[in-house]
Amino acid sequence: MQTNSARPAIEVRDLVVGNGDVTAVRGVSFTIPQGGRMGLVGESGSGKSMTALALMGLLPMGWSTRGSILHDGVDLVTQSDRALSSRRGRTLSMVFQDPLSSLNPVRRVGDQISSVIRRHTGADKRTAEAQTVELMKQMNLPRAEQLVRAYPHEISGGQRQRIMIAMALACYPQLIIADEPTTALDVTVQKQVLRLLNGAVRDRGSALLMITHDLPIIAAMCDTVAVMYAGRIVEIGPVQEVFRNPRHHYTRGLLDSQPTMDNIALDGSSRLVSIPGMVPPLHALPTGCAFNPRCPAATDKCREQMPELGAEALRAACWHPLAKVGEVAAQ
Amino acid sequence: MSTVTPFPAEVRPLLEVRQLSQVYHLNRQNLFGPRPTLKVLDTIDFAVRPGEAVGLVGESGSGKTTLTRMLTGVEKPREGQVLYDGVDVWLGGEAHRKLFRRSVQVVLQNPRSSLDPRMRVGTSLLEPLRSLRIEGDHAARVLEVLDQVGLDKNALERFPHEFSGGQLQRIAIARALMPGPKVLIADEPVSALDVSIQAQVLNLLKDLVKNLGLGLVFIAHDLSVVAYTTSRVSVMSAGKIVEVGKPLDLFNRPQADATKALVGAILSVESGLAGNALA
Amino acid sequence: MTDIAATAPIAPKKRRRLSLNATLVVGIVLTIGFLVVALVSFFWLPSNPNIPVIKNRMLPPFLPDHWLGTDGLGRDIVAQLMVGARTSILVGAGGATVSLILGTITGLIAAAYGKLADETISRGADIMLSIPGMVTALVLAATMGSGALTTIFALTAFFTPSFTRVIRSAAMSVLQEDFITSAKLYGRGKLFILARHVIPNIAGVMIVQFTLYFAAGILTEAGLSYLGVGVTRPSISWGMMLNEAQQTVGISSPLAIWPGLAIVLVVLGLNLLGDGLRDVLDPKLKRRS
Numbered sequence: 001m002q003t004n005s006a007r008p009a010i011e012v013r014d015l016v017v018g019n020g021d022v023t024a025v026r027g028v029s030f031t032i033p034q035g036g037r038m039g040l041v042g043e044s045g046s047g048k049s050m051t052a053l054a055l056m057g058l059l060p061m062g063w064s065t066r067g068s069i070l071h072d073g074v075d076l077v078t079q080s081d082r083a084l085s086s087r088r089g090r091t092l093s094m095v096f097q098d099p100l101s102s103l104n105p106v107r108r109v110g111d112q113i114s115s116v117i118r119r120h121t122g123a124d125k126r127t128a129e130a131q132t133v134e135l136m137k138q139m140n141l142p143r144a145e146q147l148v149r150a151y152p153h154e155i156s157g158g159q160r161q162r163i164m165i166a167m168a169l170a171c172y173p174q175l176i177i178a179d180e181p182t183t184a185l186d187v188t189v190q191k192q193v194l195r196l197l198n199g200a201v202r203d204r205g206s207a208l209l210m211i212t213h214d215l216p217i218i219a220a221m222c223d224t225v226a227v228m229y230a231g232r233i234v235e236i237g238p239v240q241e242v243f244r245n246p247r248h249h250y251t252r253g254l255l256d257s258q259p260t261m262d263n264i265a266l267d268g269s270s271r272l273v274s275i276p277g278m279v280p281p282l283h284a285l286p287t288g289c290a291f292n293p294r295c296p297a298a299t300d301k302c303r304e305q306m307p308e309l310g311a312e313a314l315r316a317a318c319w320h321p322l323a324k325v326g327e328v329a330a331q
Numbered sequence: 332m333s334t335v336t337p338f339p340a341e342v343r344p345l346l347e348v349r350q351l352s353q354v355y356h357l358n359r360q361n362l363f364g365p366r367p368t369l370k371v372l373d374t375i376d377f378a379v380r381p382g383e384a385v386g387l388v389g390e391s392g393s394g395k396t397t398l399t400r401m402l403t404g405v406e407k408p409r410e411g412q413v414l415y416d417g418v419d420v421w422l423g424g425e426a427h428r429k430l431f432r433r434s435v436q437v438v439l440q441n442p443r444s445s446l447d448p449r450m451r452v453g454t455s456l457l458e459p460l461r462s463l464r465i466e467g468d469h470a471a472r473v474l475e476v477l478d479q480v481g482l483d484k485n486a487l488e489r490f491p492h493e494f495s496g497g498q499l500q501r502i503a504i505a506r507a508l509m510p511g512p513k514v515l516i517a518d519e520p521v522s523a524l525d526v527s528i529q530a531q532v533l534n535l536l537k538d539l540v541k542n543l544g545l546g547l548v549f550i551a552h553d554l555s556v557v558a559y560t561t562s563r564v565s566v567m568s569a570g571k572i573v574e575v576g577k578p579l580d581l582f583n584r585p586q587a588d589a590t591k592a593l594v595g596a597i598l599s600v601e602s603g604l605a606g607n608a609l610a
Numbered sequence: 611m612t613d614i615a616a617t618a619p620i621a622p623k624k625r626r627r628l629s630l631n632a633t634l635v636v637g638i639v640l641t642i643g644f645l646v647v648a649l650v651s652f653f654w655l656p657s658n659p660n661i662p663v664i665k666n667r668m669l670p671p672f673l674p675d676h677w678l679g680t681d682g683l684g685r686d687i688v689a690q691l692m693v694g695a696r697t698s699i700l701v702g703a704g705g706a707t708v709s710l711i712l713g714t715i716t717g718l719i720a721a722a723y724g725k726l727a728d729e730t731i732s733r734g735a736d737i738m739l740s741i742p743g744m745v746t747a748l749v750l751a752a753t754m755g756s757g758a759l760t761t762i763f764a765l766t767a768f769f770t771p772s773f774t775r776v777i778r779s780a781a782m783s784v785l786q787e788d789f790i791t792s793a794k795l796y797g798r799g800k801l802f803i804l805a806r807h808v809i810p811n812i813a814g815v816m817i818v819q820f821t822l823y824f825a826a827g828i829l830t831e832a833g834l835s836y837l838g839v840g841v842t843r844p845s846i847s848w849g850m851m852l853n854e855a856q857q858t859v860g861i862s863s864p865l866a867i868w869p870g871l872a873i874v875l876v877v878l879g880l881n882l883l884g885d886g887l888r889d890v891l892d893p894k895l896k897r898r899s
């Protein structure tokens with residue numbers, strides 16, 4: 001689905017992440033080309049955040065990775081902590097959900113940005129500081145010259161997240177991973193931050209991996225989407241196709257569960273279609289397709305054999321994929 | 332205030348606040364200066380009737396949380412009245428206050444935090460009955476309520492960490508239903524839940540309003556979630572209710588700036604796919 | 611993406627978990643051993659640890675009648691160690707228990723009964739903690755006379771403020787949880803909330819702190835007895851044995867080793883127990899993955 005003219009920004013093959021007791025990511029593969037934007041959707045426990053942490057080499061203690069993560073000509077899985085650390089912020093960087101706990105509370109925000117620049121580019125102090133102010137202006141931060149001297153607690157949540165984005169973008173990374181970057185923000189600020197991230201990523205030509213449970217954000221920001229369920233990608237493809245014409249019943253369910261203004265009944269009597277049941281705990285996954293206990297189309301085959309992601313025509317890991325629009329509009 | 336009255340005027344509100352104001356005193360900026368004040372609620376009128384679901388939306392800092400504290404009787408207002416069944420909660424005497432406590436129940440945002448991790452679910456469910464000294468067949472009541480929220484009775488012997496977020500929110504709703512309330516106040520009840528679970532809990536709340544004739548106050552920051560659950564929404568901003576209306580009217584013809592900001596903030600899959608979501 | 615990659619269990623990285631359990635097991639074994647020795651001393655001793663037997667002076671260890679030999683006055687070392695274990699438990703557990711009770715009461719009051727109570731108790735604890743413990747103990751011993759009770763009293767004075775602080779901060783974080791708000795909303799009072807919601811949720815912290823201060827109490831008691839202001843005969847303390855061994859250290863150095871070893875093993879055991887329990891009782895580790 002992606003024609004790679006150059007080396008992709010990241011190529012993940014058969015990624016498995018576990019801690020000995022449970023396996024949170026069970027064989028995930030995807031490729032993001034240079035400048036591409038992929039969304040990774042899933043509910044809590046789907047393994048989406050563990051995937052992100054594995055890519056960054058930031059897994060919690062006791063967790064380990066198998067498979068390969070090709071990025072910038074090396075396999076990140078085999079890299080030393082030290083080598084990974086020198087990459088973070090330079091060729092790949094991450095924006096976390098909670099900007100308050102991701103910033104150092106006792107350092108001025110300007111110093112935090114400029115130290116990233118100095119560390120990775122070797123620029124001198126004055127140059128780095130000038131670049132910091134410039135970067136903060138690009139992030140639409142007001143009065144950037146004064147704001148560099150502020151401490152994280154002195155600025156608003158939206159401003160903190162812009163600072164985080166500025167830090168992530170400071171060195172023109174090939175790939176930016178954003179893990180629920182607007183979940184902790186007020187709704188009215190969310191859109192501004194997304195717009196900013198969108199523009200900034202585009203201007204730098206970086207690739208984006210957007211991790212979220214929020215489908216509208218993916219629709220607005222990404223060109224490809226991978227839907228994760230219980231540690232596996234169950235459907236992957238271009239956003240337009242997957243969201244308009246989902247093949248996997250889980251994707252369909254997620255789309256139907258969205259409370260939107262577009263399909264609300266006038267008298268408030270509308271009911272959301274909901275997916276019954278709950279995400280299975282990692283230590284007690286059902287056999288076969290992990291979604292089978294919640295799936296309206298599950299058969300014995302689904303309970304016995306695990307479906308795999310196939311070629312383009314079979315982009316959903318499902319034994320009974322939904323029909324394409326135009327064939328039958330059932331379900 | 333309200334331009335939309337889906338109920339005849341003679342249906343008396345169950346829970347109502349009238350001309351409610353609250354002022355907080357902040358710390359002095361210098362040693363001898365006056366203490367600055369912050370008007371967190373400014374002459375608020377708000378009411379919920381039996382069988383009616385009303386929404387309260389606003390950004391953080393708009394005064395939603397303080398109003399919730401007033402509606403639940405946690406905080407005493409400086410000016411104005413909180414009325415339950417037409418009687419002032421703070422002046423109505425001990426018997427009325429007990430009736431109010433029993434009749435107005437709350438569901439909070441984070442189900443992991445709202446149940447004691449060291450208490451079995453069954454014990455947690457009985458707590459409101461024991462605390463409010465409500466007589467009757469407690470065991471039968473527990474089973475009845477579990478059935479209403481769609482949980483199995485083997486949940487009773489288990490501890491909260493054995494449940495998922497969605498199940499815990501059902502348990503929290505069950506606990507709120509135990510004393511047989513007339514009004515349920517749900518403060519961001521789905522914002523900590525996964526999308527597919529949100530829909531289950533929203534549907535459950537709607538069913539409870541319909542089947543039990545409860546009054547529901549649904550507080551959230553997300554207009555689209557509120558719109559699904561309620562028939563009338565009040566928009567709060569800077570301590571005031573700036574607009575009241577049916578959700579769709581607010582969505583299509585927002586009047587107040589705060590409403591426009593909230594409507595503008597809504598992202599949908601459709602607008603995203605059309606490429607104009609972030610325009 | 612092959613099926614094997616997805617289903618095969620990932621290479622186990624269990625080292626950390628195993629060592630957690632080992633911590634707890636070693637801690638439990640050492641602690642139980644210590645308690646058993648103290649218990650047995652009430653029913654059986656190899657010989658009277660307080661009666662000097664001149665002909666048996668300074669016997670070397672590993673004799674059939676005197677497993678670890680005798681001291682400068684011919685008293686059996688094993689018997690003395692056994693009675694010393696009793697003192698350690700009495701003083702260590704006594705000091706830790708009284709401080710735990712006082713610290714819990716004051717910590718809960720500070721956490722739950724308003725700013726004035728909190729300021730008063732927290733500043734009081736700060737002042738108490740700024741007084742050097744050993745000096746207080748020496749003054750107490752000088753004024754009240756030395757003995758187990760004085761030592762427990764002194765330990766309570768140094769430990770309580772630390773317990774107060776720990777309990778206060780643990781209770782405050784529980785009090786911020788929504789289930790406390792819920793309990794208030796359906797009309798539960800402060801005392802009920804503290805007893806039924808807060809204490810069960812901080813019990814893990816209390817148990818861990820208790821084991822750590824039990825160990826600290828044993829060390830402090832040994833220190834005081836070594837300085838001669840702890841217990842006096844007929845009670846026996848490991849610190850006292852160290853003091854007495856010092857007088858004969860030129861002649862028979864092993865005499866100082868036995869009580870020293872006993873102190874090290876027991877303190878180590880209690881600390882391992884505390885650390886192990888901390889990991890097991892931490893609700894964050896018990897939560898769903």
